[in-house]
Amino acid sequence: MSTSGAGPGANSILDFADRVDIPSIERRLPEGPAFIADPMLGVVRLSAATDFDSVGLLRLLSLAASRRKAGRQVRFELPRDPYARHVLRRSRFAVAAEMVLRTPFRLLVRREDLAYFGEEAPLQTVSSGENSALGSVVSYLAEQGHFGLSPYRVDSQKGLTRMLDKEVACWRSYAMVELLTKVLREQAIDVSRVIVQELVANVVEHPLSSVAVIASQIKLPVVGAQGAGDVLTIAAWDDGSSIIETLRRCLNEVGSVRAWSPDVADTFAVSRTASPGRSVRYASDWTPGPTASDEELLLASLFPGITRKLSRNSVDSLSPAAPGTDYGYGLFALYKTAIDHFGGSVELQCGRIMLRLDRALETGPYRAEIMTRENFDLLSGTFVTVNLPVYDG
């Protein structure tokens, strides 16, 4: 734990410098369990940060949420760099933090950081990567809040409907569709129609959720130099019961999680980081039984026809009365579109388990890599990330 040389009784600190993104956060996640459990004040030090990645910020918030769930406080140290603060602002980090941690942002920062409240945006807000034609459009849309973090209260049907309407409206706006038409390899409107709709619909499936956050960002390729990191990322996190927990409960109560068997048989080559070099085949018509592992349940959640909606669990007021052919399609439609249509990938995270799905060849099996990270924080809720490659328009 990075405690900056402090002795016993000092606050526990998670320190970040330079660009705060998923890789830099993942490097620190082994410190996560101690950070969550430490009874002293937990400080997330962003003072040396220079840039932020929205999905990284969301992962940071999910960590802070776990700490809050354990009844412990969190404070953020804001960046010294004005541009970094501007990026944080533009990402709506303050609004999202307030909603996730249920505390006004003023009470989540140091007293001296209150001086940054209400400051004007720095004049130079175009970063070096945004000088292309499409970069200028991305930059403008980011300034208007089209990327970044969008938090929602989802403890009512009204809240869920509002989330769906707002996200669909954002991703089908004229400017967004024209931009994505240029940079995605396929029809841009399918981002709104399938990716966003099914991401949000999946959040609806998680019982006891009160807050959900949608995060998005886009990294355009440098002209003439396409790279693996040039992606559009859309992620959704909520604080409800995770996919694994809800399927496990259904399995325990009803004995099955399969509503019906569609005439589809996708194949998955599943590897585990614990067993490198080995892969096991699963077909999407496989049905997990009571002895299925958590990893298998997470994988099965992608299969068509697998759903928690067989259970009449009284805790879950969203359960319908009876199953049918309307259920268990969301993540299936999501991965088909993300991977087969856009050539991208999907990640699911619950607890300490992360599943990454993509496809090497159009006609081959889907590649599912499952990592169980024992030393990481126990992520509460479910984190779903979709990455779509973008191209030089």
Next chain:
Amino acid sequence: MMPGGEESPHEASLGLLYHLLRDKDPKGLDELDPGEHALRRLILLADYAWRSYDLAPSTKAHLDSFVIDALAADRGRPWRALGSAPPGTKPVSTKTVDVAILTILLEEFEATVTAFGALPTTSARTSQPFYEASVSCEHSPEALSVVITKAARPLNVHAAAPLARLREYYRPVITILVGIAAGHPGKVSLGDVVVPRNVLYYEPARLTATGLQLRPEHTAPPDPYLYGFDLYDADAGPFGDRMGSHFAELPIDRRPQIESDAFQPAVHGANTSIASGEVVLRDGSLIGALRDRFDEKIHAVDQESYGFAESSRGTSWLIFRGISDYGDPDQPRGWKRLAAASAAHCLRDFLERGYLPANSSGF
């Protein structure tokens, strides 16, 4: 009242008088039937009469004189004269104030003025009283300016007028209703303070074959943290001690009976609702019935909260209610003033220690 407010009576009156005076010389209205023209002017006059009704007397007198001009054929001032008003007839430009407090009953008004040490203002020329004060605030670099006023009449339907009058003279950042309410005996004690997260209006009814069915309306303060009240800990500050001292200093004949040695009111926020209707409670059964039927979080009932909330829609607002009775025939002596003082002192303590100003810059 319309959400987000309405045009001020003064501005509306000016606009109407313009048309009345201009219409006196109806160029372009030559084709108009004289009878229709006359009827139209009558409607315009009626509109003016209705909208100008609540203006300050001197302003109203000045503007009314233009009505005579409008009816005086070729005589009288032209519409341009509307722009030059004698001193004292134009309202002072509205002044921004951090906190505006509305009270209804005289006991509430007096308790609040005393709790804040407020003094009467001389700038507003109106029969509605305005008292001004300032309080320090931990979360604000400057002290908060406060104005306290009183409605002429109780009941939800009459909450709009004093607020409209307040807004003629002040631009409050937040408006707070302070006063007394009847409480649910299982949840609150006399003298406790309730700051509700939800307000229920229980008068709207649906006629059915089986009889009157109550269908309440709901509203809530716009800020989910109640401007910091969610995180305010009344017990961690001087509120309890202040109320204890206040009680001890009351003359014996004004001091209500309490069971314990010292008066220590509790403050209820977080998960509380208040129900609001036009009925003055006297039978003790309504609160329980409302809790059972609509919202088990109802802690108190009053007659003005909903009207206040609706008239404040689109702006920042809160409600502080001290519990003066349990809505039953047994009206305990001496609790009105004390409950009003509880609410007022609690508000003051909250403003000093827990309030996150509604207009404070976000990050």
Next chain:
Amino acid sequence: MAESIISPFYVRVSQISSEPVPQHRKDTYAWLAPKLLDSRPGILRQASNSIYLTAEQMRQSPSAIQNLLRPPAEASSRECLIILDLADNPYHLLREIFLYHVADTVVRWLRQYERCKIVVLLPLMPPSSSLFWEIDRSVRSGSRDEVGRLAVLASDGEYRYFFLAAADLNRYRISQMLSNDDLRAQLRSRIVRKRGHYAFAGRHGIHCSRFFFETGAADRQIGDLVVRWAEEKIRPHVRGGRFTLVSHGKHAQRFHEAVAGAAAALGSKFAELDLDTGLGMDQVDGAIALVLNVVHTGDTYKKIISMLREKNFHLAPEALTVLAVDEELPHNYAQPRLSPLISDLPRLKVAKDECEQCVIGLPHTDPPDDELVSIRAFDMWDILRDSPFHPEPYGPSSRLRPRLPLVPDMRQIFSRHGDWIAHKIGLLLAKLEIDSDVVFISPEEPIIDTLTTRLSEIRQNRQIAIQIPRPVLDAEPMVTEVRANRNEEWHRQLRHLGEQDQQNIVLLDEFVRSYSTARAMVNLLRSEEFSEFGMRVKAYVPIVDFSNGSESPIMKTYPLYRLPLP
């Protein structure tokens, strides 16, 4: 040989109720059918109303479409052509699961009815990974005959499994597209001319205007028109075809985003110009093609050109403005020629010291921040001055209240100011958080129809209007009249509405006097025919309140203006 049966299904998703099939779709079926039947004779059974799924059904039970689609009775015994028309739906609303069920229905019918042909009309062709293409897997694993009896056609002319002649495909594609004129007409219908007291800074000081033009509801139209303009007028005339779209306009975020979208479509750079901060050299590539939101006097335009020239930016030969108001556009041979998309909107500009509102002491209205829902007295009587008053032409039965001797001509008011009134109602609904899936219920009067059409254009939200005939509202007892109207459109729509959990019902009326019409509408919704549905009104919105300030006895009432009649 017996004639074929042609059976179209006009399908709409995320709708609140069923609606009549539009004539242009009926015409499309009548044109398409002979081509798919190789000109053999057929009996076209046009449906009167749409088949629809509500937003809630699309979320929870999209398989409901399978129960709603019923093949013609003769499908087993006679040649049929079934047209499943989903083309009038926004593509983004067609969820994958829903498309799967449509595909499943198609496959079942192809297998069950061997003499049936099925054509599916879609707004766009779904990607190959779509669950809709279960059709493909099923028909290719079935008999060859099934492939020959199926067709899928998208509105952009893309097709699967069959082909029309190229000319016919082109004709179909063009019939679904919008011409420039259509786009301009749509743009015009979405502009809101707001009344108020607006201040503008000009070369000769502050001047005031009665109107502010809001273009936010027309972002798509603006974006598409900017793209067409740039391709025709800018790209051929700048070096290397390189240019940067630079937008300028105050309080017009959606306008700027529309231009940003156009820049993306054109592959050009984009920048929003703020006169205070200017433009950096690194923000511009090639010539600057200026796009403005509104041009009034042209002073700001001249200032912009001067500023850009001082910084040595190269300007495209033409600039574009969405709106130009009454004065002639500035034309100086040293400046890019300024073209407007819409140019005949009056503004009524006056110098500040001649402005009546300034003289009498009315404050300026701040367009985005200070907007009242209700109408100011000055504006209301400005409108009423130009409208005749006449005896009330229609209303509740004289049994309920006498007709008013003098009321404003609401038809003229709505026709001249309907956009602004619709905007105000939209603002009210947004403030009340009633802003999607709204059902407007009103008496069947022609003026309200005009208003709800404008509402639909400006709000671009899902909404429906149900109009109740006067004789029903005036009937005593109402129940008999309501039952007698069971087959009427409005009755059917109300029944459909009642079956849904979430209803945002708003009563709309020209004006209120005695609340008798409102009371009748509420009693209708509570009548035996509909009482089981528990329909509840969220708000009553009469445009003008003539009720002399009496409190509404029924529900919350939000008139845009209160006008007590003496």
